Amino acid sequence: MAEPLAELTAMPDPQYVYAADGTRLATYTWGELDAPVIVAVHGFASSARDTWVLTGWIRALTREGYRVLALDQRGHGKSDKPHEGEAYAMRTLANDVETVMDTYLVDDAMYLGYSLGARVGWEVVRDLPHRISRAILGGVPEGIPLERLDLDEVRAYILNGTPVQDVTTQAYIALTERVPGNDLTALLALAEGMRVSRTINPDASNAPTTPTLFATGSEDTVIEGSRALAASCPNSEFFEIPGRNHFNAPGSRAFKEAALEFLAKG
DSSP: OOOOHHHHTOOOOOEEEEOTTSOEEEEEEESOTTSOEEEEEOOTTOOHIIIIITTTHHHHHHHTTOEEEEEOOTTSTTSOOOOOGGGGOHHHHHHHHHHHHHHTTOOSEEEEEETHHHHHHHHHHHHOTTTEEEEEEESOOSSSTTTTSOHHHHHHHHHHOOOOOOHHHHHHHHHHHHSTTOOHHHHHHHHHHHHHTTOOOOOGGGOOOSOEEEEEETTOTTHHHHHHHHHHSTTEEEEEETTOOTTTGGGOHHHHHHHHHHHTTO
16 A cells, blocks of 8 residues: 555654854754664755655665655755855855764764755765765766856846846746745855855865765756766766756656665665
């Protein structure tokens, strides 16, 4: 008998963790307390529920005996949503993940990130090679995240409702407005923070050495950049998610199957 939809998409109550600057981060856990831990970090304009619950990842991972620790990144979901760009430096986002791990006393984990969560994961995995045994970085962009977003058009849209002309920016705004509770001003601040915080582009000079699976949709515009990042990592594999673009890749069964196979090697 199929499980009721309400049970498949139910969320536990958030447990709040405070970042070093006082930002409140919503966190969630599933699975047995003594099971191997996977830290799951969603992408831009999404949330733990949107990326990992509604797409079936939590169900698949807990069925395989894993414990999942997820958070709503600052600016997203039920976490605080600062409106200042300086609150969203890449280093700050990575520190948030590390703070969550420390608060939950997680000394040994695997990492699962998608899009912005994968780019943050590049930093976390590199910082904590002694604590992250395996990593999955899905749809990871090279360069500065959100650099193709036209910030001036977003500001005009927020302030005056001015129609957005840039096609890429239209897609980001549609993505933002798709998820209930998103704050476009906070997400604009995030994009600004990525640009002004001197984010260092990922490449072979700062590549993590932890075994890592890179997975990107065959129809995703960042796929060649993702391949290049995978090639720069000494212990990596690359999986092309068939028939998927950047926005629908998390729901791919093939992606989940490849991820579970990779995790089982650890």
